[in-house]
Amino acid sequence: MTQGFPMAMPGQRIGLFGGSFDPAHEGHLRLTRTALQRFRLDRVWWLVTPGNPLKAHGPAPLDQRLAQAREVLRGDPRVVVTDLEARLGTRLTADTIGALVRLYPRVRFVWLMGSDNLVQFSQWERWQEIAQMVPIGVMARPGSRVAARFSKAATIMADRRLPEGQAGRLTEMTPPAWVMVNMPMTDASSSAIRAMRQKSGDGRG
Numbered sequence: 001m002t003q004g005f006p007m008a009m010p011g012q013r014i015g016l017f018g019g020s021f022d023p024a025h026e027g028h029l030r031l032t033r034t035a036l037q038r039f040r041l042d043r044v045w046w047l048v049t050p051g052n053p054l055k056a057h058g059p060a061p062l063d064q065r066l067a068q069a070r071e072v073l074r075g076d077p078r079v080v081v082t083d084l085e086a087r088l089g090t091r092l093t094a095d096t097i098g099a100l101v102r103l104y105p106r107v108r109f110v111w112l113m114g115s116d117n118l119v120q121f122s123q124w125e126r127w128q129e130i131a132q133m134v135p136i137g138v139m140a141r142p143g144s145r146v147a148a149r150f151s152k153a154a155t156i157m158a159d160r161r162l163p164e165g166q167a168g169r170l171t172e173m174t175p176p177a178w179v180m181v182n183m184p185m186t187d188a189s190s191s192a193i194r195a196m197r198q199k200s201g202d203g204r205g
């Protein structure tokens with residue numbers, strides 16, 4: 001594998017968790033650990049994006065966000081913090097996943113998202129192409145479980161949804177396939193942490 005790209009063995013089950021991580025926090029870590037357990041994943045890769053096209057204001061510098069994300073993980077060997085989108089030169093999730101599927105043809109990837117993202121998933125560019133490439137694991141988050149269940153994407157993909165009790169089979173399924181699982185609730189959010197830092201005069205986030 002090219003230098004700077006994570007190692008992955010054939011047959012490994014790897015969750016892809018993308019976002020600006022501006023900054024990474026305990027909520028990201030809790031979602032990741034829930035995904036590792038419920039979907040029986042071997043690893044989760046955090047794809048720290050250069051920038052989010054859906055957000056009006058740019059995030060903190062990439063190197064700063066990568067370093068902070070590694071601090072939050074506290075050395076958990078199951079989670080890899082990556083700048084893969086910057087290395088691949090991709091900005092859209094569909095392009096990133098497509099490139100990774102080509103680079104790692106024998107790896108079982110799963111796209112991970114919170115239920116708040118499922119609510120707006122149908123607004124993502126080429127979202128149905130994403131669903132055709134990899135199974136999707138959704139973690140319920142505060143205030144969005146019901147909206148996610150009745151979202152446009154969930155309605156369109158209703159016949160491809162696994163029961164929560166079969167979440168451990170997600171990596172074995174041929175996409176499109178998805179499941180939503182409950183997880184311990186947390187109100188932590190990157191925007192709230194940034195607001196607290198600005199109020200306290202800490203400009204890191």
